[in-house]
Amino acid sequence: MDIININSIKKTFGDYTAVDGVSFDVAQGTIFGLLGPNGAGKTTTIRMITNIIIPDEGKITIDGMKNGYDTQSLIGYLPEERGLYKKLKVIEQLKYFAQLKGVNAKDAEKIAMEWLVKLGAGGWENKKIQELSKGMQQKVQFIATILHDPKILILDEPFSGFDPINTEMLKSIILDMKSRGKTIILSTHVMSQVEQLCDDIVIINKGKIIVDGKVSEIKARYGEDTVIIEFDGDSSVINDIPDIRITDRSNHRVEFRLGANSPKASEILKDLVNKIDIIRFEKVQPSLHEIFITEVAKQKLGTKEATNEN
Amino acid sequence: MKTKSKIGTIIKHEYLSKIKSKGFIIGTILAPVGIIVIYGIIILVAVMSADQTTKKLAIVDYTERIGAMLVERDTSKFFLTDLKEAELNEKVLTGEIDGYLVMPKDFAEKGAATVYTSGGGGLGFVTLIERNTEDIIVNLRLDEIGADESVKALVNRGISLSTMKVTQEGAQDDYSQVFAIMGYVMGFVIYGLMFTYGAFVMRGVIEEKANRIVEVLASSVKPFEIMMGKVIGIGAVGLTQVLFWIVLMGIFVAFGGSIAAGFMGTPDMATAGAEMQDQNAMIEMLNNISISPWLIVAFLFYFLAGYFIYSTLFAAVGSAVDQESDAAQLQIPVTLPIIIPIMFIANVMSNPDGTLAVVLSLIPFFTPILMIARIAATSVPIWQIALSVVLLAATFFACLYFAAKIYRVGILMYGKKPTFKDMVKWFKLAK
Numbered sequence A: 001m002d003i004i005n006i007n008s009i010k011k012t013f014g015d016y017t018a019v020d021g022v023s024f025d026v027a028q029g030t031i032f033g034l035l036g037p038n039g040a041g042k043t044t045t046i047r048m049i050t051n052i053i054i055p056d057e058g059k060i061t062i063d064g065m066k067n068g069y070d071t072q073s074l075i076g077y078l079p080e081e082r083g084l085y086k087k088l089k090v091i092e093q094l095k096y097f098a099q100l101k102g103v104n105a106k107d108a109e110k111i112a113m114e115w116l117v118k119l120g121a122g123g124w125e126n127k128k129i130q131e132l133s134k135g136m137q138q139k140v141q142f143i144a145t146i147l148h149d150p151k152i153l154i155l156d157e158p159f160s161g162f163d164p165i166n167t168e169m170l171k172s173i174i175l176d177m178k179s180r181g182k183t184i185i186l187s188t189h190v191m192s193q194v195e196q197l198c199d200d201i202v203i204i205n206k207g208k209i210i211v212d213g214k215v216s217e218i219k220a221r222y223g224e225d226t227v228i229i230e231f232d233g234d235s236s237v238i239n240d241i242p243d244i245r246i247t248d249r250s251n252h253r254v255e256f257r258l259g260a261n262s263p264k265a266s267e268i269l270k271d272l273v274n275k276i277d278i279i280r281f282e283k284v285q286p287s288l289h290e291i292f293i294t295e296v297a298k299q300k301l302g303t304k305e306a307t308n309e310n
Numbered sequence B: 001m002k003t004k005s006k007i008g009t010i011i012k013h014e015y016l017s018k019i020k021s022k023g024f025i026i027g028t029i030l031a032p033v034g035i036i037v038i039y040g041i042i043i044l045v046a047v048m049s050a051d052q053t054t055k056k057l058a059i060v061d062y063t064e065r066i067g068a069m070l071v072e073r074d075t076s077k078f079f080l081t082d083l084k085e086a087e088l089n090e091k092v093l094t095g096e097i098d099g100y101l102v103m104p105k106d107f108a109e110k111g112a113a114t115v116y117t118s119g120g121g122g123l124g125f126v127t128l129i130e131r132n133t134e135d136i137i138v139n140l141r142l143d144e145i146g147a148d149e150s151v152k153a154l155v156n157r158g159i160s161l162s163t164m165k166v167t168q169e170g171a172q173d174d175y176s177q178v179f180a181i182m183g184y185v186m187g188f189v190i191y192g193l194m195f196t197y198g199a200f201v202m203r204g205v206i207e208e209k210a211n212r213i214v215e216v217l218a219s220s221v222k223p224f225e226i227m228m229g230k231v232i233g234i235g236a237v238g239l240t241q242v243l244f245w246i247v248l249m250g251i252f253v254a255f256g257g258s259i260a261a262g263f264m265g266t267p268d269m270a271t272a273g274a275e276m277q278d279q280n281a282m283i284e285m286l287n288n289i290s291i292s293p294w295l296i297v298a299f300l301f302y303f304l305a306g307y308f309i310y311s312t313l314f315a316a317v318g319s320a321v322d323q324e325s326d327a328a329q330l331q332i333p334v335t336l337p338i339i340i341p342i343m344f345i346a347n348v349m350s351n352p353d354g355t356l357a358v359v360l361s362l363i364p365f366f367t368p369i370l371m372i373a374r375i376a377a378t379s380v381p382i383w384q385i386a387l388s389v390v391l392l393a394a395t396f397f398a399c400l401y402f403a404a405k406i407y408r409v410g411i412l413m414y415g416k417k418p419t420f421k422d423m424v425k426w427f428k429l430a431k
Helices: A042-049 A090-100 A105-118 A134-146 A164-179 A191-197 A215-222 A235-240 A265-273 A288-298 B007-019 B022-053 B066-073 B085-094 B122-144 B149-210 B213-218 B223-264 B274-288 B293-320 B324-330 B332-350 B355-362 B367-377 B382-410 B420-429
Strands: A002-013 A016-027 A031-035 A057-062 A075-078 A152-156 A183-187 A200-205 A208-214 A226-232 A244-250 A253-258 A277-284 B057-061 B078-080 B099-103 B114-117
Touching (some): A002 A042, A002 A183, A016 A057, A016 A208, A031 A191, A042 A057, A183 A191, A200 A288, A208 A215, A208 A288, A215 A288, A235 A253, A265 A277, B007 B022, B022 B223, B057 B066, B122 B149, B149 B367, B213 B223, B324 B332, B367 B382, B382 B420
Parallel strands (some): A075 A152, B057 B078, B057 B099
Antiparallel strands (some): A002 A016, A200 A208
């Protein structure tokens, strides 16, 4: 069942079109990746879903209702640019945000304390925000997002500012939310996280969707056109292979995609075994990272970046 | 699932977080303390300068009765002495006493005595002695010619009657001046409050925008509610502060006279010099100005009306900029109409019933400052007050409509410093 339906929404700011006829559906209980380069229209799309701004055209339905101020409390939104009152105590901050989402003060305090403990932040409740490190603030902001137990979570770059340990903790919380039937829209530039977490994605560029579908299907669409080689020896031999595009290269590892006129992978292997000492040779689907770059490049990544997303 | 308005939550948040802040508490308490301290210093200076002319005076009394009567009047200034004049001269020169008065045996009959001082002493000093001895001698003379009590009463009443008359005439003049001053003060206080609290609103909006809090807020609440919640919450803070001050002032006015009197020692008309009389008039004035409740209500109304009009505009300016330093230019159109009435307040107060005063005080942006000044100073016709209320209400709704539109677009706009043209564009953008 789809919990969010977005039907050809469009938003212009003066003569700049930020979102130009975007449509997609998000199924309940999934993690949905909303991807795209800077200035593609992601934030504008999210703001329309959260009813911060209203689309010029098109329609958004959330949990069967036309989106509006009534649907706002169904959503927990973690904006990319984090915002907390610097001089407010953590607990007051959390209570205030939760109350604005319709939770009463008493419940809000109780739930906030539970989450603080859960995220290893017990005992912070009476600290002022400005006394906290960036990572600590991120945790507070995350708690503020989920305090009212929303059906839908919209997380914009949720991992930024977190160390690897906290990143893993947050990932497990997100996956736990998913298993509890929550729907999560994840917007990030870190494609490895998308591959790990997302079920479906859309890639938006210049206000339009350029790729959409299940992550597995999208990758399958490209086929196993990528070769990863780990080796010992002189890496310059790789340069002699015709019509390949090297996507990642280090001293003892190279990853490249095959072009239309490049030899078959097996022939490349045959040729290389005599020249270098091959440790690993693998033919795989391209990474989402690669797909992202390819697809956006196809659109000739514009030089102009939207001002309202910076 | 119907979402109920969360404006109450926002108002409460804005109110509590401001009212609990150290800055606010200190400001609220310090401002009147500062005023009282200044007031106290003025009184002290007055008392001290009065003290300088009321010198300590030794009395060499050959009449053997008038001296004692004079000392009785004010033992702090006069004392009897048996010392010889040569010794007294020495004491005057060393500064041990300020001077001495020699009352000859025939003082009561001839009324001539001599004061010896180190020089000068001021008019107040001579007046003081004259006044005090005159009374005594007049009564003595009346006694001697066998005048009965009714005659004495008549003479004394005559004196006190004329004093009363002079005092009252002076007092009447003084009061109208006092009311004019009160008009000025109230105008300036509203000016200060509109600026201060308008700036609070603007800074609050900028803080939420600069720290990207507003995006979280806007994903929960209508932008209009965010803005109005802030405006009302901070307005309530202002009201709290003003009410606190009014209560404090009420207490001060109620007890001010006695407090001031305490500063000056016991003022006694009979022994008081010219300066003392001024102070007494001041104390009496303090005791007599009753600020009418109606004036207080009017003050609160014009303060709130002015605050609401300007704070919405300040909110619009705040929403347009990314940081406070960018607001300087954009807030000129908002601050200018606050400053203009202050430039005209002297003209208005010099003739508070004149055409200029009436017209200026009815321009809604000037009304809060100028109308309250007029109301304090003169009796403003009720139709003018009613008209000002209507115009203020209309202006408030117009400003609110305008500001709310700018606000909802402005809070999400980052990047370049906006111009007025941009703001007009946003105004059109907001549907």
